[in-house]
Amino acid sequence: MKNIEFSEETLKTIREIINRYPEGKHKSALIPILHIAQSEFEGWLSPEAMSYVAEILNIEPVEVFEVASFYSMFNLKPVGKCVIEVCHTSSCWLMGAEDVINHIGKRLGIKPGQTTSDGLFTLKTVECLGSCGTAPMLMVGADFYENLTLEKVDTLIDACKSSGKSSSYLVDKMLG
């Protein structure tokens, strides 16, 4: 487990975000900061991470938990290095999302919501991600993979395996 503490550089970014809002309205920065925390602290929000964010914003830890638990992008349990999020809503469903989910599940030996025992992959089903015209689709980190075929899915899984591709997406993307 990494130290639950942001770097000076990250703290600078966080101060910039807080300064966007009127005085006394700094709680508006909570969701952006939780994204940063999740990406810096191994892809999930531990109770320690949430308390740390509460401290930064000078609010109660329960206020942070209340928000973190509402939004589906926040993981409140540890996840694999590479989180594969497959859309299973309307158009993706019509275009074969079920086959994609079953294929990934079989290859990795897990069901949606589970993590492989080597800690490499988590499989999640998610609701419509606005790629319905290029269905079926999945997301890894901030990257969209669209017009999926089972071959494409296999190539992606292989690439994740060999590169150790991590979905701690916001680290480079948010601070880049």
Add this chain to the structure above:
Amino acid sequence: MGKKLLLQNIDVPGINTYEVYRKTGGYKSVEKVLEQKNPDAIVEEVKKSGLRGRGGAGFPTGMKWSFLAKPEGVARYLVCNADESEPGTFKDRYLMEKIPHLLIEGMITSSYALGANTSFIYIRGEYFYVLRILEKAIKEAYENGWLGKNIKGSGYNLDLYVQVGAGAYICGEETALLESLEGKRGNPRIKPPFPAVAGLYGCPTVVNNVETIAAVVPIVNDGGDAYAAVGVERSTGTKLISASGHINKPGVYEIEMGVPVEEFIYSDEYCGGIKNGKKLKAVVAGGSSVPILPADLILKTAAGNPRLMTYESLADGGFATGTMLGSGGFIVMDETTSIVKNLWNFSRFYHHESCGQCSPCREGTGWMEKILHKILHGHGTIKDIDLLWDIQSKIEGKTICPLGDAAAWPVASAIRHFRKEFEEYVNNPESIQDVKHYFNVHNVAEA
């Protein structure tokens, strides 16, 4: 080719950059309003244009703007709704990704009209790469003097920020969005007070969809009358349609309001017909929340007139035989589609996305999902179909926000138009062959 007012330059190479966007006439609307120095005149033009909100409800934008309270010494806010989570809808993503400066230009012009000095674009968390595109474009706008203090020497100040969500359909509902922007759970607020009086941080606020705000640019440039001259009846201007499902050419199309549905589905200019030469079975015309219509009723109204892509024509016949334009999420289903299975998928979605504040929605969406699962797996009874009908009727209109209606309408319309198919699932469960279960595995950690 129909007239385009938003995407006419979408194929110009480099249109996503400031330089190219500016060369094609970008930011002219900002120059115009800063020169004229008459914010109320902009509101008048928007009223004249007949523009209606493109987020789904179709509320007249000019009227909404004129409701904005203007107490002395109190900040006003413009918040752009870029949450885009209605299944089947992906037009805002397309616009923001391909031509981000159009949204930013619209935000500046609209903020000036409303007298806002700080504005936000609230974007769903999953659109992270789009957020980066917007941030880059905003930086370019600051560098070129379109944002910040004393814009182009006018004395007008405006800061524009992108706020990120974190995965919650309900945050597309405007008051839930404001709660989320304040750093809270996305629970919709009881109205009144409306955001126009007490919105973000309790201040007067206008919330508008991405496409609505982009449409302000051509309205200011060419005048409200020119905008109103496009389209038919009270459906003025153009509309971005997200087309998906079993069609040859899925994608985002800017249509002139009034294109016949039949032309939209079968013409090569748009969807290019049904995939693999199959027959059309049904369409969900305005995002998952609107009533589903069978092929005959989507192509022609009950009175036998061609159905057009307009607010009025799609709604012709009320819910008995019509539907809604909604967000313009046009989902096409071919003859092989199981309506029951599709409805179960929608109901699962609404159950997952209910915020849980109102009992009819929180409980009802779960019951509907369960009953549909039961029917889908061959364990349903005729009574279950009636029970589904009963439940949806007890959600509609009985919740704080319209998510309840959005969950009820797909169920009501599917039963209304396809009851026979539900009965078939009940009477001949052995005929159901296409139900898959996620396979079972053991010895893995639950995430």
